Amino acid sequence: MFRELDLTRYTLDLPALIHAVSYVVLAVAASLLIHSAVFALLRRIAARTETGADDLVVAKLHAPSRWAILAVGISLVAQVDSWVAYFWLGVSKFVVPALLGWMAFAIVRAFALVLDIRAEAQEELAAARSQRTRIAILSRTATFIIVFITVGLMLLGIPGVRQVGVTLMASAGLAALAVGAAAQPALKSLIAGLQMAITEPVRIGDLVVVDGFTGRIEEIRMSFVVVRMWDERAAIVPTSRLLDTSFENWSRVSEKLSGPVFLHLDPATEVAPIRAEFERFLEQQPEWDHRMGTLVMTEAHPESIELRLGMSSNSIGDLFALRSRVREHMLDWLRREMPDALLRHRLEVEAANARVRP
Structure with missing residues (x-):
């Protein structure tokens, strides 16, 4: 130059x-x-x-x-x-x-x-x-x-x-x-990024399940999506995969969600007292939004029955906390009030020996 x-x-x-x-x-x-x-x-x-x-x-x-x-x-x-x-x-x-x-x-x-x-x-x-x-x-x-x-x-x-x-x-x-x-x-x-912006299958903050990973959408880029899981791990999912395969979006329309707690009990268990205790305990929980609170028997087998305790909350985080609290309380209540309702798959050797002794 x-x-x-x-x-x-x-x-x-x-x-x-x-x-x-x-x-x-x-x-x-x-x-x-x-x-x-x-x-x-x-x-x-x-x-x-x-x-x-x-x-x-x-x-x-x-x-x-x-x-x-x-x-x-x-x-x-x-x-x-x-x-x-x-x-x-x-x-x-x-x-x-x-x-x-x-x-x-x-x-x-x-x-x-x-x-x-x-x-x-x-x-x-x-x-x-x-x-x-x-x-x-x-x-x-x-x-x-x-x-x-x-x-x-x-x-x-x-x-x-x-x-x-x-x-x-x-x-x-x-x-x-x-x-x-x-x-x-x-x-x-x-x-794929432009299609993601127009169709919105996922949004920032949505709770999704992709390839077995459950977490919040933390970041959406042109080539990949970052899913932050509950234990702080980050799953990097290609953007095109969210458009080509099926996945779960738990907060697509709203954060309001319902979820169950399952109890597997003895077939001779009386269900009415358990239902009354569940409804009483649910009324005292601030996370419950009063949309859903039911107890039904979903399975009945010769060796066990399955009770489904359904509940709902205004947010996914509240629902997780509510389900955990209900699960812990109901098992503790059954151990104290109705211990015979809990299934036992244990060999009570000493009791059996006592029954057969002359």
């Missing part, structure tokens, strides 16, 4: 070089001053509003806008100074696309944060999860597109890469096949 520079003209013209440096310094100082004044005004305006969304937008745009206004100032100086124009033309091929991409990325991130805050403020949990899922997927899709275009524009500034691009365009058929084959996994993930 420097071979095009006339060394006899520029290296010996020291005053011109000093003027160029002076112009650049003045442009940088003026750009920083204008940027500080503009953002000071924006912060005052944002501080007067009740919501904190505009504060987030201003904070996210502060750094990229500062560098962008510096680039604008130097480009203006390049219009009047040949030294600055020479160096700026070489650098601007990379700086301008990078700054534009940074600005677009900052705008996407700022608006994603604003929409996420508004989604969390909603009272309806299902609608909030739906909005957060769409925001996460669409913002990542926009980020991927911004990065792809930015890198492409920066690479086009390199003469060798541009020549390769022209060669590939000349052989468009072969290039299309090669690019299509190489980009198939990325395009599949991109399409």
Whole structure:
């Protein structure tokens, strides 16, 4: 690049070089001053509003806008100074696309944060999860597109890469096949992510069962979904798998859920006292939402019977706690009040020997 520079003209013209440096310094100082004044005004305006969304937008745009206004100032100086124009033309091929991409990325991130805050403020949990899922997927899709275009524009500034691009365009058929084959996994993930945002089979915060893993959807990305289990383990599930196979979503419509506790007892057990104790204990539990509270006999075999104690709660976590508490209480009550109802598969050797002794 420097071979095009006339060394006899520029290296010996020291005053011109000093003027160029002076112009650049003045442009940088003026750009920083204008940027500080503009953002000071924006912060005052944002501080007067009740919501904190505009504060987030201003904070996210502060750094990229500062560098962008510096680039604008130097480009203006390049219009009047040949030294600055020479160096700026070489650098601007990379700086301008990078700054534009940074600005677009900052705008996407700022608006994603604003929409996420508004989604969390909603009272309806299902609608909030739906909005957060769409925001996460669409913002990542926009980020991927911004990065792809930015890198492409920066690479086009390199003469060798541009020549390769022209060669590939000349052989468009072969290039299309090669690019299509190489980009198939990325395009599949991109399409699966967009389909996930539109159809919403799962949302951030849903409780799901996938491939034997039970947990909450913690994060949804273009290529995979993170399922956080109760013991803090994380299962990484490909996004396409959630669209191609069946899975359970326990909170698809609402967090309200019902669940059973099973008791296997002796066939001679009287059921009415157990039902009365179950209903009495259930009335005292704050997790019960009074939608469902029934005890029915679901199985009857010669050696045992099965009682199903159904209950419901407003959230999945409350239901788990309620079922655990009911299970513990009913077994303890049976041991104290109706010990003959519990099944025994033990050899009572001493009692048997006592019965057969003369």
